[in-house]
Amino acid sequence: MKKLALLALVGSAAAAPPNAVEEVALKAREAAAVVVPVQIDWPAAEAARAADGGAILPESLQKQADALRLPVLLPASLAGSARLVAGPTWYAATLPTDGAQVVLHAFGHTHVRPELLAEQKAAGYGSGEPRVSRVHALLQVAFERFGLAFTLDVECASPETDPRCSDPAWALGLVDDLVVVGGRP
Amino acid sequence: MKRALLLLLTLPANAQEFRHDPPGQLVPGSGQGRADDRVYVPGMRFPIEAAPAFANSQVWGNGGLNGPGGGQCDAVNYSYPWRDNYCESRQWDMPLCPAGTGHQGQDIRPATCENRRHRAVAAENGTITSIGGYSVNLMSDSGTLHRYLHMDPASVAVREGQQVRRGDFMGLVSNAFNDTPTTIHLHYDLQQNVNGQGTVFVPTYMSLIRSYEELLGRPAEPCDVLPAAGGVVDDQGPCFHAFGPPATWRAGNGGEGGTLRWTYAWVSANPGNWARWDLHLAQAGRHHVAVRVVPEFASSERALYRVRHQGQQTDFIVDLSQPGPWIELGELAFAAGGDQWIEVYDNTGENRDLERRIIADAVRLEAVVPVGVPDMGVEPPPPDQGVEPRDRGVAPRDEGVEAPDQGAGGGGGVEGDAAVRPDRGVVGDRGVPPLQDAGETGDGQVFSVPRATFDDGCQGAPGGGASWWWALGLLALRRRPKS
Numbered sequence: 001m002k003k004l005a006l007l008a009l010v011g012s013a014a015a016a017p018p019n020a021v022e023e024v025a026l027k028a029r030e031a032a033a034v035v036v037p038v039q040i041d042w043p044a045a046e047a048a049r050a051a052d053g054g055a056i057l058p059e060s061l062q063k064q065a066d067a068l069r070l071p072v073l074l075p076a077s078l079a080g081s082a083r084l085v086a087g088p089t090w091y092a093a094t095l096p097t098d099g100a101q102v103v104l105h106a107f108g109h110t111h112v113r114p115e116l117l118a119e120q121k122a123a124g125y126g127s128g129e130p131r132v133s134r135v136h137a138l139l140q141v142a143f144e145r146f147g148l149a150f151t152l153d154v155e156c157a158s159p160e161t162d163p164r165c166s167d168p169a170w171a172l173g174l175v176d177d178l179v180v181v182g183g184r185p
Numbered sequence: 186m187k188r189a190l191l192l193l194l195t196l197p198a199n200a201q202e203f204r205h206d207p208p209g210q211l212v213p214g215s216g217q218g219r220a221d222d223r224v225y226v227p228g229m230r231f232p233i234e235a236a237p238a239f240a241n242s243q244v245w246g247n248g249g250l251n252g253p254g255g256g257q258c259d260a261v262n263y264s265y266p267w268r269d270n271y272c273e274s275r276q277w278d279m280p281l282c283p284a285g286t287g288h289q290g291q292d293i294r295p296a297t298c299e300n301r302r303h304r305a306v307a308a309e310n311g312t313i314t315s316i317g318g319y320s321v322n323l324m325s326d327s328g329t330l331h332r333y334l335h336m337d338p339a340s341v342a343v344r345e346g347q348q349v350r351r352g353d354f355m356g357l358v359s360n361a362f363n364d365t366p367t368t369i370h371l372h373y374d375l376q377q378n379v380n381g382q383g384t385v386f387v388p389t390y391m392s393l394i395r396s397y398e399e400l401l402g403r404p405a406e407p408c409d410v411l412p413a414a415g416g417v418v419d420d421q422g423p424c425f426h427a428f429g430p431p432a433t434w435r436a437g438n439g440g441e442g443g444t445l446r447w448t449y450a451w452v453s454a455n456p457g458n459w460a461r462w463d464l465h466l467a468q469a470g471r472h473h474v475a476v477r478v479v480p481e482f483a484s485s486e487r488a489l490y491r492v493r494h495q496g497q498q499t500d501f502i503v504d505l506s507q508p509g510p511w512i513e514l515g516e517l518a519f520a521a522g523g524d525q526w527i528e529v530y531d532n533t534g535e536n537r538d539l540e541r542r543i544i545a546d547a548v549r550l551e552a553v554v555p556v557g558v559p560d561m562g563v564e565p566p567p568p569d570q571g572v573e574p575r576d577r578g579v580a581p582r583d584e585g586v587e588a589p590d591q592g593a594g595g596g597g598g599v600e601g602d603a604a605v606r607p608d609r610g611v612v613g614d615r616g617v618p619p620l621q622d623a624g625e626t627g628d629g630q631v632f633s634v635p636r637a638t639f640d641d642g643c644q645g646a647p648g649g650g651a652s653w654w655w656a657l658g659l660l661a662l663r664r665r666p667k668s
Contacts, residue, residue: 018432020537023449026430027457027531030224030395034454035328038381085314085346090324092314094345103315107378109328116281117380123280125382133277133386135289136334136362136372138320142384149378151330155317158364 033111037089038147040108042185045071045146049180055079057181065182070108071146072182075174078102079181099157100164102174107149130175132168139164141171145178203401205240205267208390212245216274217283224395225375225387226309226329227455228428230351231396232293232373233358234304239294240267240393243368257368258298269390281385289386290332290374291393300369301337301357307349308396316345318363321355330384334372335361399426408463408523415472415550418462420446427545429458429531434545439479440510445546447482451537456530460545464525469495471518472550474527478509483544485535491528495520505544516553 018026055076057065064084065072068091074082078095085092089109095102120126130143137159141152154171156162164170209220231238241262243249248257255261272279272287279287295303309325316322318338323331336356343355360366375392379385408424409416418424419441427434427446437445448458474492483505490501494517501514519525527548535541 017435020449020540023433024451024537026433027451027453029222030227030429031453031457031532032227032327032455033225033377038378083345085312087312087324089328092322092324094315101315101317103317103322105314105322105324105330105376105384107328107330107384109378110381111328111377111379113377113379116385117382119281120380120382120385123278123285125280131278131280131383133279133289135275135277135374136319136367138334144383147381149381149383151376151384153315153320155320156363157318159362160365 033113035109035111038108038110038149040071040148040185041146042071045180045183048146052076052179054181055179057082062182066184068183069185070106070148070183071180073106073145073150073178074104074181075102075177076179077177078174079179099162101155102171103153103155105151105153110149130172132171134165137165139166139168139171141168141175143175202265203237203397204265205394206269208269208388209272210269211273212242212268212270215242215245215251215270216272216287218269218272219282219388221281221388222391223388224391225377225389226325226327226392227395228459229308229392229396230306231393231400232305232308232331232333232355233295233371234306234352234354235296236397236400237263237265237296238303238397239263239265240269240291240390241294242268242270242273243292243370245270245273248368262294263296263298267390267394271386271388271390279386281388290372291389293371293373293393294369295358295371298369301340301359303358305333305336305355305358305371307331307343307351307353307355310350311348313343313345313347313349316341316343319361323349323355328377330376332372332374332376335359335367335370337361399428408465410465410467411550413466413468413470414552417441417477417547417549418464419547420444420460420462420545424463424465425545426461426463427458428460429456433458437479437482439481439546440477440544441547445477445479445482445544447542447544448531449537450485450488450531450533450535450539450541450543452534453532456532458531458543459528461526461528462548463523464494464519464527464548464550465523466519466521466525466550469519469521471516471553473513473516473553475511475513475549475551476503476527476529476544477547477549478505478512478544479546480506480509482542482546483509485533485541485543487533487535488543489530489533490514491530492517493524493526493528494518495525505542511549519550 055074057079061082061084068086070091072091074093075095078097082093082095091106093104095104128144130141133140137156139154143150152171152175154164156165159165207220208222209218211218239262245251246262247253247255247259248262270288270292271290272282275286275288277286279285279289307323308331309327309329311323311325314322314324319335321333321336321341321343325331333355335358337359338361340357341355343349358369358371360369373389375387375389376384377387409422421442421444433448434446435448437447439445451457476490486504486506488503488505490503492499492514499517503512503514505512529543529545531543533541
């Protein structure tokens with residue numbers, strides 16, 4: 001019993017205080033990343049809006065989109081049904097459709113994490129190519145436009161049988177269908 | 186020696202029992218994890234309201250398709266240690282996973298294998314951006330997108346566009362998966378736009394561990410209500426919370442109650458360690474606000490204190506080296522009730538090598554007009570506008586210190602705070618310090634008992650071929666009889 005107690009005590013003995021270098025590393029691992037607004041390419045967004053012609057939206061939705069300080073993109077085929085929620089540096093659009101719900105998130109802010117940059121580059125971030133992921137049958141396409149980062153999620157009423165939640169083709173088609181419908185610098 | 190053993194055995198149950206495997210250590214054969222001990226969302230609240238909760242794999246655990254057999258309600262699934270399942274084998278892209286594919290977040294079982302009983306809560310202040318059949322998204326004021334899957338849709342207590350506070354009820358953990366039930370768990374993941382390069386599902390595990398440790402350490406008693414005359418809030422009481430790495434909070438003797446905590450100042454845009462004293466006032470009134478210092482543990486010349494009071498925040502840069510034992514920050518108006526606090530941060534801009542110390546001991550509120558003494562009809566000053574700091578060495582926040590964080594701001598068109606911190610603190614958020622056990626709180630000694638121990642365990646096998654097996658697993662799980 002004495003031996004057991006001794007082992008327990010040794011196990012819980014005071015760890016050596018971190019030295020200055022260790023301390024800074026420990027704190028850095030738990031400090032929040034700096035968050036900054038992204039650089040928005042407004043000329044490109046406005047040129048795209050002029051070229052695409054936008055989409056016809058209900059008046060209240062159009063007003064809401066025009067008031068945002070971000071380029072507002074929506075899939076043209078579903079734009080009319082969109083519901084917008086927005087903050088100063090982001091917006092989210094919920095687009096219900098038959099048997100599925102599409103959610104588009106736009107990030108106009110970014111977390112500065114230099115330690116991850118090399119991994120992102122190696123994984124093809126910044127190449128303009130969309131990235132497809134899926135969890136619990138929620139299919140997501142992540143991509144970037146005009147300096148903003150976007151995610152487009154598809155959730156299906158029948159997640160295990162609806163091909164829209166297993167084959168990314170439909171979601172990628174929605175990304176191709178995106179048009180600029182509002183926003184201002 | 187027997188006495189020492191007895192002491193160990195009488196540690197609080199939660200403190201003694203909670204164990205977790207290290208980040209990146211997955212169930213053997215379930216893929217290759219990411220050994221990343223960074224806390225990506227510091228100060229977040231654990232997303233399930235009450236402990237215990239159990240982070241582990243659904244697919245490779247008991248009752249899972251790739252598990253060792255049994256059922257989802259087996260006791261082993263509801264026991265420690267926690268196990269990371271970020272990067273567990275999946276088919277789809279996950280750039281931060283060693284295999285390039287993997288699971289995007291963490292699966293968490295609530296306290297018991299009961300459907301629609303356990304409450305999920307908001308991890309941070311923010312805005313609900315969307316609600317689906319089994320998904321709820323929360324964009325936090327700090328710019329992180331929190332995703333909750335499998336809450337019972339009938340129980341979801343938030344609505345699209347709603348602003349929520351950290352700790353607000355979101356819905357009940359369930360097996361909801363639209364038309365095909367899954368196991369009873371919360372899938373929880375975090376997305377951030379990183380380096381302006383695009384969104385990333387960042388590792389969740391360490392953020393969950395820190396927030397769970399805070400949840401476990403939370404005492405049962407509520408935070409004390411300060412009477413009209415004011416009072417002292419000490420670091421030993423339930424109103425105090427210390428955040429950041431436990432190893433860099435140190436204990437000292439002296440100050441209020443005989444013990445205190447301190448850490449070194451450093452240079453950073455955001456704090457690594459910070460402390461908060463929650464203030465819950467019996468009635469509204471103006472108070473002199475002061476902080477306790479002990480010279481040996483208080484040497485920063487520019488410590489940042491932030492006071493949340495009556496719905497607003499006021500910052501003070503404080504020279505802690507001035508004579509104490511109390512340094513007055515100023516005179517501020519407080520509302521009756523909670524959602525008011527004082528925080529101090531370690532990112533003063535003073536280099537760590539200077540060994541400047543930030544103390545976290547006690548704060549004091551003293552009513553400007555003592556209770557029971559008529560104020561002779563003197564008009565009180567306007568709320569906090571132009572109140573001069575009372576002591577030399579205390580100045581309202583200047584431009585020379587980095588803001589703790591520049592958040593993404595809240596939703597609803599409200600302009601973002603230029604200096605948003607990762608944690609705002611809310612009524613009902615009764616955290617306690619992330620320190621586990623004061624033990625021998627010798628002068629300058631580091632707290633000795635870690636909050637969690639790592640199991641000796643097996644390293645996850647290198648990335649198995651991702652497949653549709655997990656989906657088939659879920660299909661199989663739904664066919665299992667409910668326990």
